[in-house]
Amino acid sequence: MFSDVMVNSTPSDIAVDIRSVTKKFGERTIFGDVSLQVRQGEVVALIGPSGAGKSTLIRCVNCLTPFESGSIMVLGHELHGTNEAKRGPSREMLKSIRTETGMVFQSFNLFPHMSVVDNVALAPVLVLGTSREEAREQARELLCSIGLSHRVDAYPRHLSGGEQQRVAICRALAMKPSLMLFDEPTSALDPELVGEVLGAIRALVDRGMTMMLVTHEMMFARDVADTVAVMADGALVEIGPARQVLDDPQTDRCKSFLSRVLQQKAPSANTSAPSMGAQIAADAPTQEHEQARDTDRKRKHAEEVER
Amino acid sequence: MFAGILTLWGQYFGNFLGGLGISLEITVAGLAFALVAGAGFAALRLARFRVLRLIGTAYVEVVRATPMLLVLYIMYFGLGQVGIKLPAYWAAVIALGTFYAAQFTEIFRGGIQSVDRGQREAADALGLSRWQRLRKVVLPQAVMTILLPSTNALADIIKDSSLVITIGLSDLMARTYEATSATFEPMDMFLLAGVMYLVVYLLLSRVLGRLELNVQRRHG
Numbered sequence: 001m002f003s004d005v006m007v008n009s010t011p012s013d014i015a016v017d018i019r020s021v022t023k024k025f026g027e028r029t030i031f032g033d034v035s036l037q038v039r040q041g042e043v044v045a046l047i048g049p050s051g052a053g054k055s056t057l058i059r060c061v062n063c064l065t066p067f068e069s070g071s072i073m074v075l076g077h078e079l080h081g082t083n084e085a086k087r088g089p090s091r092e093m094l095k096s097i098r099t100e101t102g103m104v105f106q107s108f109n110l111f112p113h114m115s116v117v118d119n120v121a122l123a124p125v126l127v128l129g130t131s132r133e134e135a136r137e138q139a140r141e142l143l144c145s146i147g148l149s150h151r152v153d154a155y156p157r158h159l160s161g162g163e164q165q166r167v168a169i170c171r172a173l174a175m176k177p178s179l180m181l182f183d184e185p186t187s188a189l190d191p192e193l194v195g196e197v198l199g200a201i202r203a204l205v206d207r208g209m210t211m212m213l214v215t216h217e218m219m220f221a222r223d224v225a226d227t228v229a230v231m232a233d234g235a236l237v238e239i240g241p242a243r244q245v246l247d248d249p250q251t252d253r254c255k256s257f258l259s260r261v262l263q264q265k266a267p268s269a270n271t272s273a274p275s276m277g278a279q280i281a282a283d284a285p286t287q288e289h290e291q292a293r294d295t296d297r298k299r300k301h302a303e304e305v306e307r
Numbered sequence: 308m309f310a311g312i313l314t315l316w317g318q319y320f321g322n323f324l325g326g327l328g329i330s331l332e333i334t335v336a337g338l339a340f341a342l343v344a345g346a347g348f349a350a351l352r353l354a355r356f357r358v359l360r361l362i363g364t365a366y367v368e369v370v371r372a373t374p375m376l377l378v379l380y381i382m383y384f385g386l387g388q389v390g391i392k393l394p395a396y397w398a399a400v401i402a403l404g405t406f407y408a409a410q411f412t413e414i415f416r417g418g419i420q421s422v423d424r425g426q427r428e429a430a431d432a433l434g435l436s437r438w439q440r441l442r443k444v445v446l447p448q449a450v451m452t453i454l455l456p457s458t459n460a461l462a463d464i465i466k467d468s469s470l471v472i473t474i475g476l477s478d479l480m481a482r483t484y485e486a487t488s489a490t491f492e493p494m495d496m497f498l499l500a501g502v503m504y505l506v507v508y509l510l511l512s513r514v515l516g517r518l519e520l521n522v523q524r525r526h527g
Contacts, residue, residue, distance in 0.1 A: 062432055064428055064431060064432060091436075095434050095436075098431065098432055098433065098434035099434040101432075102432075103429075103432035105425060105428065105429065105432075107425050109423075109425035109426060109428065109429035110429075111426065111429070111444055111448075112448065113447045113448055113525070122433070122443065123433035123434060123435065126435055126439050126443065127433065127434040127435060127439075171429075171433070172432075172433075175433060175434065
């Protein structure tokens with residue numbers, strides 16, 4: 001999967017440097033004084049209870065949401081809080097940041113009036129100036145690599161949620177980003193469709209893509225993320241290597257969050273120390289199954305083409 | 308008696324058709340004016356700067372509070388008094404345009420705002436400019452929400468064009484009125500005019516209905 005996805009690297013080793021950023025909606029503080037670094041090629045998973053500001057934080061990174069104070073360095077571009085900078089980011093800088101950053105939304109947000117291939121080819125044509133034919137060819141290749149070759153000419157409404165989200169991933173990748181932001185990519189999916197989307201994200205991780213991933217899939221975060229950052233009550237409460245944070249949380253806030261989440265998922269494992277190993281074992285077969293189905297589909301398509 | 312009506316209708320049909328031509332002419336010209344001005348004011352209402360939004364809102368509120376007949380009188384008699392003497396034809400076109408621009412402003416604004424916020428965010432996240440976002444992502448999806456109320460507004464313009472009788476234009480309504488005083492058969496004459504308005508409306512609603520269906524099929 002994604003054999004043709006190129007991972008660009010910029011001179012600096014730090015892809016994203018969030019420095020004491022504070023975000024408010026009106027009087028309400030969503031999060032305060034959050035600092036976080038993402039190195040090139042690093043996968044950072046953001047977890048925590050709903051409303052903790054995880055999504056808002058990654059939306060600040062590509063300027064979908066302005067923030068009040070602090071600064072964010074994204075791929076060499078410096079963003080400042082609205083309280084500190086007289087003017088917002090210039091149009092050119094905004095375009096650079098968004099071109100170099102791919103985003104995948106919880107609700108997919110595919111363009112419903114365009115076919116799948118046009119969804120993927122739109123931005124390269126409009127923003128990068130790629131020719132229409134070339135962009136569509138690249139879109140087809142991306143869609144094939146993610147196992148959607150049979151859906152190229154379909155419209156989003158005819159796709160399952162999992163397929164829509166995989167198209168959305170292709171749409172972001174078509175811009176050849178050096179950083180991918182995932183905003184709860186599997187939260188709107190039926191449980192049986194989660195695996196195919198996680199499989200696609202995992203393939204990107206294997207290609208060395210730099211990522212910030214907001215998720216409620218703890219097993220997945222433990223599995224693919226280098227670093228896990230836990231946000232709760234408007235602050236970053238814990239950050240560290242994924243397994244360390246998830247298996248042996250240090251702060252009380254993080255412990256209580258994790259134990260609640262994990263108990264909910266596995267009511268039988270009613271221990272205070274969350275036993276993730278057992279659940280990973282339980283997860284594995286479904287993922288294998290998903291992958292098998294995917295390759296099966298690809299093979300079928302190849303046969304059709306040959307004919 | 309039935310034969311009598313038909314003879315009378317046959318006698319005046321050509322004359323009425325000429326009047327209908329004028330009605331449709333000012334309708335189409337007024338519509339063109341209203342569409343362009345409506346798009347402009349909708350852009351103001353959705354602008355980033357507060358002053359511009361305020362101007363757009365003020366225009367819509369003022370015009371919506373004003374009866375069409377009053378707008379027509381201001382354009383013809385009012386402006387005439389202050390030295391801007393518009394020919395009746397242009398006063399009618401501008402009055403219809405001004406009045407319906409406010410309706411189209413709201414139709415366009417509503418259509419654009421009905422498009423899910425996530426669509427705009429997706430376009431932004433891909434690096435599209437505001438103009439590209441509007442043209443490629445938002446407007447195509449707003450078309451359906453814009454088309455239906457537009458059909459209604461168009462039907463209203465045709466009917467409101469009959470008000471130009473009051474400033475001396477020889478439209479379908481004016482010719483009907485003249486015919487009643489010539490024949491002393493108001494019922495027959497008004498019925499003929501009614502049938503002609505009905506035929507125009509039916510044609511229009513069929514054509515626009517088909518257009519809507521096409522758009523729907525394309526966009527789902």
